[in-house]
Amino acid sequence: HNHQSLLWWMKGLIAQRKRHKAFGRGSLEFLQSANQRVLAFVRRYENEQILVVANRSRFVQGVELDLSDFRGLVPIDVIGRAEFWPIGDRPYALTLGPHAIYWFSLEPSRVPELAMAAVHQEVPLPVVATRGAWDDAVHGEARTALEDTLPDYVRGRPWFRKAGRQILALHIAEAIPVPYDDTHGYIALVRVILADGxxxxxxxxxxxxxxxxGLPWNGPVEARIARVQSIEQDQVINGTLIDAMWNPRFVEELLETIAHGRHLRGKGGTVVSRRLPDFRSSGGSSTSQLPQAISEENHSNTTVRIGDRLILKLFRRVDEGTNPELEIGIALTGAGFPRVPRIAGALEYERKRLESMTLAVLHGVVANEGTAWQAAQEALTDYFERALATNATAPAMIAPTAAALLALPDQEHLALARRTVGPFLDAISLLGRRTAELHAALTSASIDPSFVPVPFTSFSQRSLYQLARGRTGRVMRTLRRDLDALPEPARSAGQEVLALEPVVLQRLRAVLAHKIPAVAIRCHGDYHLDQVLLAGGDYVFIDFEGESELSVGERQLKRSPLRDVASMIRSLDFAAQVAQERRAAAGETPDELRLLLEPWARYWHHWVSTSFLTSYLEAAKGALFVPAEREQLEILLDVYLLERAIAELDHDLNNTPGRVLIPLQGILQILETERAATA
Structure with missing residues (x-):
């Protein structure tokens, strides 16, 4: 299983020879060059053209080739799929290392095709022809043809971590049959090779x-992968290859697999089902007649709601280790914590001598009135209307720093905030208390060694700083690269953030100044308003899988729970800015209204964050996971507030560039004191 080994390299070469038939068939045309140490020729077969350039010398060589017959085509490296510059009228220059060999597929540029696919959601599906049944495209001779079409499909899915990355190749590493009725589907594990990473x-x-x-499958466009022309019993059968999560019978079979503890065997491993004690109480015994509703709103997974009983969550990006969603769900249930969905079962992929991979989790449906995000948006709508109707002076804007949030307000200002913000202040206070109870429950799940708290040491502080510093450097480089493409006012905010990069690093370095006695624990990992449900006047916590950009191992790391606290405070800021923009856009003069509402949005954010944090610290009083000293608490919370804002900017630059203004403004607000000093 070592993909860097000589064996796998040879397998890759054999696969490339099978994929590109021109290597063994068709015409052979040698190309002349002034450098006799370089051999160059073109193989042609049907619509395929392969350019081979080989340096026969033990020294670096340069060569110019006449490729004018291929004008307009792009040489694409056969192995890595890296695109070189297009061929023009001039001699094509290449530099080769000692004994180096290039294999290029000469192809039209694919950029316009991808751009058109982004504009038009429904494009003609690629066609895969098989000499046998349809699944010859999955594990037979036609698999190469399917693998060639899959990158475009995967690239367009919300669960693929786009981040502007180039897919070099995609291989079906495993395909586990899932039989149902008189047919079957597959759980395919596809290995995506990227240009970087x-x-x-x-x-x-x-x-x-x-x-x-005679009519093709008319399900959702996003589920259609390719058209398949297959031959079964000398009869041509046309159909559509689809994402099987949109097939109710396939999903029912996955549920039956969990219910009966079945194993599904593939060539390289086995899908093992886990039926947990809460399966029956969650209503998992009979689900075949229940309606299914599928969703990909959470970009890291696909969920299927089965009636009002169960939710099957399929993780899209997987790696070795138990997904925290399963691990934390079982631990909290075992600790008797009532404010999480009950885990009913799971599907895991197991191989010899390797850690298992969590493919899916099944848990009970929680009857709820919506998410805390929706509640915050409703509260903000009423709040802004009251603010616009009042003649009161706009409140002073307070920097969202730990010192400001931890400062105890006097009773007069607190009473004013209660009248101004409204009942949401009490609601968010309850959430602060419940968050502290969640963290306490995660420390009490100590039967499992992976949940035993560990000291937050100087090494932990150094690790926090180094990770934050590394991410900051990467984000600043991306921001600098994309700055000109950002609209105003995001571009101006981005320029100011770039100028403050040394200040950001200095602020992050503060975590190294003093020893911070505390313990690190398992945390939620991706804690924000959308991960909290309102249920019967209280809260239920969901989605413990953590940040999908991180590996499972990284998500399993123990951290200070103040990271979760900072994430929620940033989420409250995000909610305020989204509501502010929505209300401003609905007015006759959006720009003026936006400026008018800004101090009110920041006032709301300050007071709900203060209420959340105060309640959290009161409930967590005496807990070892919170620093006892005020100065240490301030330092750690400040670093996490800034680190979380940078993480948001990282995500938005790579996935949703249209909303980068929010994290940019968040960073600038956190650094207001330093900005004023340098002005």
Whole structure:
């Protein structure tokens, strides 16, 4: 399983020879060059053209080739799929290392095709022809043709971590059959090779939907992968290869697999089901007649709601280790913590001598009135209307620093905040208390060694700083690269943030100044308003899988729970700015209204954050996971507030550039004191 070994390298070469038939068939044309130490020729077969350039010398060589017959085509490296510059009228210059060999596929540029695919959601599906049944495209001779079409499909899915990354190749590493009725689908594990970064593994369930009365499957566009022309018993059968999560019978079979503890065997490993004690109480015994509703709102997974009983969550990007969603759910249930969905079962992929991978988790549905995000948006709508109707002077804007949030307000200002903000202040105070109870429950789940608290040492502080520093450098480079493409006022805010990079690093370095006695624990990991449900006047915490950009191992690390606290405070800021923009856009003079509402939005954020933090610290009083000294608490919370804002900017630059203004403004507000000093 070592993908860097000589064996895997040879397997890759063999796979490339099978994929590109021109290597063994068709015509051979030698190209002349002035450098006799370089051999160059072109192999052509059908629509395929392969350029081979080999340095026969033990020294570096340069060569210019006449490729004018291929004008307009782009040489693409066969192994890595890296694109070189397009071929023009001039001689094509290359530099080769000692004994180096290039294999280029000469292809039209694919950029316009991808751009068109981004504009038009429904594009003609690629066609994969098989000499046998449809699943010959999954594990037979036609698999190469399917693998060639999959990058475009995967690239367009919300669960693929786009981040402007180039897919070099995609391989079906494993395909586990899932039989149902008189047919079957597959749980495919696809290995995505990227131009930069380590390879990633994604789960792609596959099923075949034959044409009905000459008409193709009419399910959602986002579930259609390719058209398949197959031959079974000398009969041509046309159909559509689809994401099997949109096939109710496939999903029912996954539920049956969990219910009966079945194993699904593949060539390289086995999908093992886990039926947990809460399976029956969650209503998992009979689900075949229940309606299914599928969602990909959470970009890291696909969820299927089965009636009002169960939710099956399929993780798309997987790696070795138990997903925290499963691990933390079982631990909290075992600790008797009532404010989480009950885990009913799971599907895991197991291989010899390697850690298992969590593919899916099944848990009970929690009856709820919506998320805390929705509640915050409703509260902000009423709040802004009251602010616009009043003649009161706009409140002073307070920097969202730990010192400001920890400062005890006098009774007069607190009473004014209660009248101004309204009942949401009490609601967020309850959430602060429940968050502290969640963290306490995570420390009490100490039967499992992976949940035993560990000291927050100087090494922990150094690790926090180094990780934050590394991410800051990467984000600043991305921001500098994309700055000109940002609209105003995001571009101006981005310029100011870039100028403050030394200040950001200095603020982060503060975590190294003093020893911070506390313990690190397992945390939620991706804690914000959308991860909290309102249920019967109280809260239920969901989605413990953590940040999907991180590996499972990184998500399992123990950290200070103040990271969760800072994440929630940043989420409250995000909610205020989204509501402010929505209300401003609805007015006749959006720019003026935006400026008018800004101090009110920051006032709301300050007071709800203060209420949340105060309640959290009161409930966590005496707990070892919170620093006892005020100065140490301030330092750690300040670093996490800034680190979380930078993480938001990182995510938005790579995935949702249209909303980068919010984290940019968040960073500038956190650094207001330093900005004033340098002005």
């Amino acid at each position: 380590d390879p990633e593994t994604y789960v792609l369930p596959l099923a075949f939907a034959p044409d009905h009365e």
